[in-house]
Amino acid sequence: MKKNPILRETSHLLIPAILLFALYVQFHGDYGPGGGFQAGVIFASAIILYALLHGVKSAEQVVSLNLAKTCAACGLLLYAGVGVVGMLWGGNYLDFNVLADNPIDGQHWGILLIELGVGLTVASVILAIFYAFTKFKK
């Protein structure tokens, strides 16, 4: 696939659109279908598409396996950390009501942050698993 010019050119058009769509899904999850998980999958698939067309090596210059692993850990830490913040500010674990002055705002902040954590972890885990498979030598 690497040598097919049509595929390569279309990918230049497609990949930014896919990334943008991933961000839309991430932040529009409160109002329509979507959320961190779906956004993460779409985000990862854009980079996987890039890797398929331009080779895993050049994709790894953008996001390396190690970076993906670190991001996955950070996403999980972000999620768990939001819960700890709720605990420190006087609520139970994962209590979002205490995150802001009124409960509704607190819930919004909490959901936004944990969805970010979900998206980050899912995108980087899927990418890292894809790398691990493609780089595996028989």
Place this chain on the structure above:
Amino acid sequence: MHTPALQVIIPLIAAPLCCLLPKSRLAWLFTTLVSLSTFAISVLLVWQVHSVGVIDYEMGSWPAPLGIKYHIDSLSAFILILISAIASITLLGARSIIEQEVSHRKHALFYTAFLLCLTGLLGIVATNDAFNVFVFLEISSLSTYALIAMGRNRKALMAAYEYLIMGTIGATFILIGIGLLYMQTGTLNMFDLHDRMPIIGGFNSVHAGFAFFTVGIFLKLALFPLHQWLPNAYTFAPSMVSVFLAATATKVALYLLYRVFYTVFGFEFSFSTLHLGAVLLPLSIVAIIVSSLIAIFQSDVKRLLAYSSLAQIGYMTLGVSLQTQAGLIASMINLFNHAFIKGALFMCLACLAYSIKTTSCEHMAGIAKTEPCVAAAIVVGGIALIGLPPTAGFISKWYIVLAVLETSWWLAIVVVLTSLLAVVYVWRVVEQMYLCHPIDNIQQGTPVPMMLLSCTWVMIFLSVYFGIDNRFPVRMATMAAEVLMP
């Protein structure tokens, strides 16, 4: 107080941190500290349960059927302290042997997987939400598959794959069971499920849900005839993983059995309406006899102990099948004591694996001369496994025989006779160690590191200590049985 949440959250947060650590020794130190702190918290929980009674903790401050609730009663606290204690002792001794058995670059990931497994097991025990159990079950299972596959023999991969297939079928069956119950009750909280169990109509789904729970839990518990995955998994896993799994994984499945059949379905429904006892009793007896017989003919001691574990699981379910409070107490005491005894014995094998690089019975010939400390530990552990005084194994057997005598005398004879089978397989190993001459001259192995040896002896000490002073497990088991069978 946030103790119930912290119990699970601390290892959960520690896992992603651990995988970022660069140095293997640092990862080990970090993991050990984390598991020691979970142990401290579980001690605190036991103390709290003792002084103030049951602890409820609402995740996200949402009340129970809406959100997820943690519920720590004496049963949960009992199992939590068992898991975290075993994890701590295992990890303290684990560094040298893991350095030998697992390739150096994988260490940080290996300890991360260990922490995740610990998180999963603790989460299953602490939670009071049926679906949450499924999620944490999968966390612990997935990390277990990876840990088993780290064994050096390529058979470890196949063992892990088999376990993955069987374990996933089991978990999916549990998921179907949860779905059927949820359909008839509209809730996922365990107490709520019990209260809203349909009185008229919807019996079929509840019965089928019961059946799916039974098969799923039996698969995870490795109860005969669903045990095929266990011997290979225990035999080919890295030594320390065998120690941890043998001492905790099936115990958590047994906890799940108590919870589902006593708390969710209720004693009356499980045993009077649906005759769970009539299913459990023959399966337990067959498990005890068949597994003990197979254990006698094993040439690898690790596999021998795996089959002996299957027999011990039989004793635990036998206690449940008696349908009395005494039987339930006996089952829990067995669970607690066996975790330490089997953990200790597998740890002895870890010492041998470090020293002479094998656990096969014939290579252990004459080991008493070169490794006297390890050989002595195996003898004490073996005595506990058979159930002779003054070890914890004796207390287990004592309680089970007493409970069995309440119902029938011939069952008591079966229990005593099958203990004799244990004498046979333990004697085979002891004879090999003390009375046989070494088969060749490669016996002079690497000396066992102090840390590993002393942790082994701590486990051995505990499995003798709970035979002399059995107040803690007996009191906890009695309290737990009173919660389950009021």
Place this chain on the structure above:
Amino acid sequence: MRNIFSVIIMGGMYSLISAILFVVLDAVDVAFTEAAVGAGISTVLFLSAFSITGKHHELKRKSHLPALLVVLTTGAALIYSTLDMPAFSDPQAPIHQHVAPHYIEQSYAEIGVPNLVTSVLASYRSFDTLGEVTVVFTALIAVLLLLGAVREDEE
């Protein structure tokens, strides 16, 4: 089917069709995920694993009886369980009574998010979702343990 490649593609199609089914059953979030994960990512993973292992000739099992027995028993248990289930899409079914009405009626006042799935997923049952993210993370750790480091050994 003998050809693994077509089996994988058919598996992807099965996921895609079930995603359509989920849309029909009003579960748009689930459909979205199933299409992205079941039809997308899992097919990609299967294909990349397949490209490593390559083709192997098939061996048939001699006896299908044990599998058939297990499957028929399971199926019979499930059919039996459906017999007194509430009718499909019955609004009076117990599943729609206890907790669900609270989510539908109160959640906007309590959380302020119109997508009920999001508010249940990210707030009421956010601890489950934390577990879910941990499962994903566990999968990464397991795959790296199995594949990543093996490669490094050889270098």
Place this chain on the structure above:
Amino acid sequence: MMSLITDLYAYWISVLLMMVGLYIVIDHNNLFKKLIGLNIFQTSVFILFISMGKVDQGTAPILKDGFETFSNPLPHVLILTAIVVSIATTAVGLALVVSINKYYKTINESEIEAIEREQE
């Protein structure tokens, strides 16, 4: 009888699919196909869950003016989690299959068993 079929056909379909998936898992020799069967089995369980949550005349559970009946959101949430768990299991299973293939040069269960028996 007729009402039984119209009431319950949705569940029966998912039961049938589950049986197919489970059969593939247990019966097939090829480690790949076992995983695909596991996927089918789990996806069918998801269909069962989602069909439980459907309400007659209901719409997707997203609040909007003009809609009053919504399907039950809780099964959707549970299945979202379960889908993630299933892909995680698949990924780990595939990693195992690939490693098994590396060390045994085959992914047929009976061939692997034969290799092991020869060694002993």
